[in-house]
Amino acid sequence: MSEIKEYVRTFNIFNTLSDGIYISDARGKTIWLNDASERIIGRKREELIGRNVRELENEKVFYPSVTRLTLEKQRTVSTVQTSKNGQKHLVTGNLLKSPNGDIELVVVHSRDITEAVRTSLQLEETEALLRKYSQELRKMKMLVQSSEPSSDLVGKSKRFRELLDLCERVASVDTTVLLTGETGVGKSTVAQFIHQLSHRNKQPFVEINCSTIPETLLESELFGYEKGTFTGASRTGKTGLVETAEKGTLFLDEIGELPLSIQPKLLKLLQDKTYLPLGSTKSKTADIRIIAATNQNLEKLVRENRFRTDLFYRLNVLPIHIPPLRERKDDIVHLAQSFLNKFNSIYGSNKTFSPQAYDVLQNYDWPGNIRELENLVERVIITSPQQEISANDLPDSLKKASPLAWIKQDAHGCETFPQLLESIEKEWIQRALRKHGSTRKAAKALGMTQSAIMRRMKKYGLNR
Template identity: 50%
Template sequence: MSLHSEFFTAVLNHLNDGIFIADHNGIAKWLNNTSTKQLGLSRENIIGKTVEELETMGVFTPSVTKIVLKTRETTTKVQTSKGRQYLATGYLIKIEGTEHVVVHVKDVTETVKASLKLEKTEALVKQYWEQIQEMKLSQNKETNNKKIIGKSKKHVEMIELINRVASFDATVLLTGESGVGKSFSAEELHLKSQRSDKPFVKINCSAIPETLVESELFGYTKGAFTGANSKGKQGLVEKANGGTLFLDEIGELPLHLQPKLLQLLQNKTYIPIGSTEEKKADIRIIAATNQNLQVMVKQKKFREDLFYRLNVITIEIPSIKDRQDDILPLLYHYLEKFNHKYNRNVAFNKETLEQLQHYEWPGNIRELENTVERLVITAYNNLISLEDLPENIHNKSITTSATTSNKITTLQLNHQSLTEYIENIEKEMIQHALIEHGTARKAATALGITQSSITRRIKKYDIHNF
C-alpha cells in the first residue's frame, strides 16, 4: 500500500489532529492538512527536510521524531509550534518494509491554559488553608499539652517535613524507637491537615487480641457471629470517616488481616464482618512502627505490597540520643505540666538537672515524661535532689567533662543559698532565651514552658530590655 493512497490520504486529511510521517533518517515524507496548519507551512516547505532542520528553523520544538529514532521507543512530549502547545506522540513503525516514525499531534493549548488556571487556584486555596491552620494552631498552643517540644536540628527537620506533607492526603508511615512520640506526631499531622475538624481515631494493633482486631477495625453486622452485639457494631474505620485513622504498631497487624488493610489503602473500601457489601471510607491513614518492616517482609511476616502502600511518605521520629539539645526544654515542659496537674511547685536542683541531662533515656520521651511525673509526686522538698531520682538514673555516672564544665564550686555557694543559686540559673536561662528568640512566646516554646509561666518569671526576676 502506498503512502499516497487516495483513500488513506482522504481519511487522514479529515482528522482534526495532525499526522506527521518521517523516514528512518528523520526526513519528512508526508503530513496531513491539519499538520500543515499547526506548523504554519505548506507541504512543499516541509517534505524533504530533516526534522533537525525544521527544529532549527523553529517550526517545532522539541522534535519527537528525533527522540523516537534515538530511543526506539514510543514517546510523548509537549511540543511548541507557532506559540501554541501540542501533545505529540511518536510511534516507530514499518511502512512498505522500511522503518518510519508516525507522529500524532493534538492541540492542547486551551487545555494547558485551563490546567494552569486550576493549578494556580488550587495553590491559592492551599495557601489560604495553611494560613487558617497556622492561626488555629497558634490559638490552641497555650492549651495544647501534647505539643511537640524541641529545637535540635533533627527535631526541626522532622517538624518541617511534617508541615510540608500534612496538607496532602497521602499515607504517612512514622518510624522510630519506642517512646519517641510517634502518636504526638500523628496528631500533629492531623491537626495541620484539611481534616483537622474531623475525627482522629487511633488503634494500637498490638494492644488488641488478634481475634478482635478485625471487628474493631471494620465492625460487624447484626448476628455476624456468636456473642456479637445484637445490633451490630460500628468499626473504627467508619468512626474515622472524613478524618484520620492512625494505626499504631502496624507491624503487629495479623498477617491474615493485611490484605483487607491493603484493600482499604488502595480503594478506600472495606467489608464489615458478616456483610457482603463494600462500604466507602473517606479517611487518611497514618501508620507507625518501631520495627523494621523491610526485614519483616523478608521474613514473610509482613506483606510486601502492603509495605509499599504504607511507605508512600516515611517520617523518622528521632530518639532522644539524637536530640540532646531538647532534653532541657522537655524536662522543664513536663515539670510545668505536672506541677500544675498535682498543684505542686517543685524544681530541679543543679545536680539533679545535670544528672537528668546526661542520662541516656533508653525509653525516650515516654520514660522522661513518666520520670518527671514521679519526681513531682514523690519529691520530699520543693527542690528535687539526686536522692529523689530513681535508682537506675541516680546510679548512672555523668561523664567527667560534663561534671567539670558544670561543677558548682565552693566559692559560688559561699555567698548564696542553693535556692538563690537555682533562681539565678533560671533567670540566666530565661534571659538567654529571650535574647535568642526575641519574644516571650518563642522563648517559652524553646524552654518547654507556657507563655503565662514565662511571663510570671519575667515579672519575678524583673527582666527588661530583651
C-alpha cells in the same frame, strides 16, 4: 498546478481569521500561510513559502511539525506546538485528498493558547499557595486553641525541626504514612500532628493499638459486623473503626502486631479503599487516610514470614523515622521544662529544676524516650521536698549515667587537679569500654588511637 493556484486564490479569504492557517503540499513544502499564522510563528510569509516543514522544524521555527506528523501517520493529528518565540498553540493537521485518494495538501489550523497555558499555571500556583496558607492557618489555630502545645512536640534541635518539616509536607497529601521509632518517642502525637495539619483536620482521628486487642476481636473492631453474625453479637450489628474514621484519619499503632489473618483485609483497604464487614456480602467504601506506626523492624518480620511483603510496601510509601531522645539531646531541657509546666499546673505547684539537675537530665540516654522523661518529671514534682528540684532529688540511675554528676560526687577524693583529670580519664575509658565492647571501638568513640587507650588501661589497671 493550476488547481493549486486556484486553491491559493481561495485561501486569501483565510486572512480574515484570527486563527492560523498553514498549507503544505504532499511532500511538506510550504505553499501558503495566512496573516495570523505569520504572527503566531513570528516569520514573514516570504521566508517560509517554498521551504519544507522538516527543515523549519529542525531550525525550531516551530516544533513538533504537525504537518510532518500528519503525513507520517496519514490521518488527522492534533498536538501542542511551540514556536521559536516561545508561544504555544493548539494545532491540528488535516489531509486534503484528490478524488482518487492521493494526498494533495496538508492544512494546519493553529490557535494561540499561550495565555491559556499561562493562566492555567498561575491558577495551579495560586491553588498551591492557598493550600500552604491553609496549612499555616491550621498550625496557628492549633497553637491558639491549646494553652500548652503538645509536650511531645517540643524542641529546637536540627533533627526535631527536620521531623516537623517533613510532617508538614506529608500532611498536605493523602498518601499512607508509616511512622517508625522506639517505644515512647511520640508516634501517636506525630500522627495527630499530621492529621491536624491535613485537610481532614475537622474529621475524626481514630486510633487503635493492634497489640492490645485479641486476634478474635480485632477484625470486628476494625471492620464491624452485621447483626446476628456470631453468638453474642449485637442484634443491631456494630460499626467498625474504619467506618468511624470516615472522611478522617485511621491511626494503626503497633502495626507489626497485626495478625497474618487480617493483613490481607488491610491490604485490600489500602489498595482500593474497600472492606467487608463480618457477616456481610456487600463491600463498603472508605474515604480515610491511614497512618501506621511500629517500633519493630518490618523488613525483618517480612523475612521471617510474619508480615506480608505486599502490605509492607503499601504501608511504606511515606516512611517517617522519629529519632530517639538520645539523638536529640538539645531538646531534653525544652521537653523537661514543658513537662514541668504541665505538671505544675496539674498539681498546683511552682517547682523548678536546678542547673545541675538539668545537666543530669541532658546527659542521660533515656531508653524509655519521651515517655520516660515525662513520667520522671511528674514523679520528682510530687516527691521533691524543696521548691527547686536538685540533682540529688533525681534517681540514682540518672546520676550514675551522668558524667557531670559523677565528677561532682567523686571530686572530693582527688587532692590535686592532675588527680582529678586522671580520675575523669579513667572513668571515661571504663564507660567507653562497657558501651562499645572492644578497645578499637572505644578508642574511635573517644577520638584516641587503640595503642593510646591500651597504654592508659595498663596505667589504670583496667582490663577488657
